[in-house]
Amino acid sequence: ASEQLATLLARFGLAAATPFSNWIDGYLQEGEGEEITLINPATGEMLIRYRDAGQALVERAAHAAKRGQHQWMALTASERGRRMNAALSGLQGHEEALAQLESIVAGKPIRDCRAEVGKVREMFEYYAGWCDKQHGEVIPVPTSHLNYVRHMPYGVVGQITPWNAPMFTCAWQLAPAIAAGNGVVLKPSELTPFSSVVIAKLLESGGLPQGLINIVNGLGKTTGTALTDHPAIAKLVFVGSPESGRMIAQAGARRLVPSVLELGGKSANIVFSDAKLEDAVAGAQAAIFAAAGQSCVAGSRLLVEHSVFEVVTTRLARAAEQIQVGLPSDEATRMGPLQNRRQFEHVTRMIEAAVAAGARVLTGGKRPAGLPDEAQGYFIEPTVLVDVTPEMDIAQQEVFGPVVVAMAFNDEAHAIRLANETRFGLAGAVWSQDVARAHRVAGQLRAGTVWINSYKAISVMSPFGGFGDSGFGRSSGLDGLREYTVPQSVWVET
């Protein structure tokens, strides 16, 4: 895989003494700080080393973004929209290579990575359409003035993303930021640095202004803090853990710069006895085991009405055992490894602690049997835990792995109480054929996204974000666009 990675990096022009890991002002750049080692999540072997960007490169990126933004705003809004659509031509013919690059470094099944490349396109197309539709308003003020409001870009925004869906997250935040008229400096996770660099480079080759989008790679404590503390950055958008999110919000607060935080979750998947159980089980399976549970919206708490608890959990365990776990490069693989050692150790520890606290493993909990010899990386079986009580750590903390806890409830009120007994509030689902009940329960869930008889439907058109420790602000849709603009109120004496 490391040879294949080298070939892919060479294809995109990233091959160098230490690979180019930054895209600044239209050029690939090597980092200047300490060396960072990437491990292949599937094999546990060393993949490649690159250098942390560090402060000086962040400085250059921020200045480039400022210049790029001026050029961008010199265009008409319609022209910006056309350019965003045209930029996608830069991706053409590179989709498969991009998917492979992501699959190797992030350890995600190749078929999932292909789908993610499609999402990049979708996000740019959607927000390209908004460029010339950001109308202002006229306010009928009670004086003789004409008062109108326009939506102005912040200028340069700083974005920080995690390792679980690097390409998706990169496009998810880049597209609205530039559609709103901003320049960007984005720092991906140090564990998945390259795909965002490639995307930015390809989009620029498709016609975006030089320097409009800049990618810097490095650790949170070095390159990340250089970005959050940089005086040119007028807004911070962060996707990651609540722990780091707090630091980002604090960094913003020190400079009085606003932030959007898209953080973790502990989402409740509620199954009533009148649900179509087959659908609910299939939904529960996809909710937690897709992306090996490394998804912020993972349905990690399965709440099932008493009378069907046994049948739902037994069927889910059987379904979990059928999931094809294997190497990310294998077309048949439906679940790959966890992305990194830290995550693997965290998930393993969480399972052990849960069992020590009285939880019972219905299925999973170990390294999967029958993997190919080279699969020495961070694999863990799809895991279903029962005999879990709401106050246990496993029912409260984000595992971010293929581990679901199942708990029984007595009635609607009990289900709602259990679902809301968490510091998170990202997503949740209700499975029931009683339409009135499904809507009633949805309305009482403290969650930014609720699915009814479904799980994980997501679109760039619909607002996404959290309550509580899942963060604040919204991404996607018009709400996501508005996070990247500030209203300016103009008064004209008439």
Ligand code: NAD
């Ligand atoms: P993380 O918080 O460890 O890292 C995220 C990013 O923040 C990385 O780029 C990291 O380098 C950077 N960072 C860390 N400390 C920093 C600091 N002090 N200053 C600046 N940058 C800093 O998260 P992770 O482990 O990469 O990702 C997993 C987490 O992300 C999970 O909690 C998951 O739920 C969450 N997530 C949320 C969403 C969402 O949309 N709500 C989506 C995906 C992942």
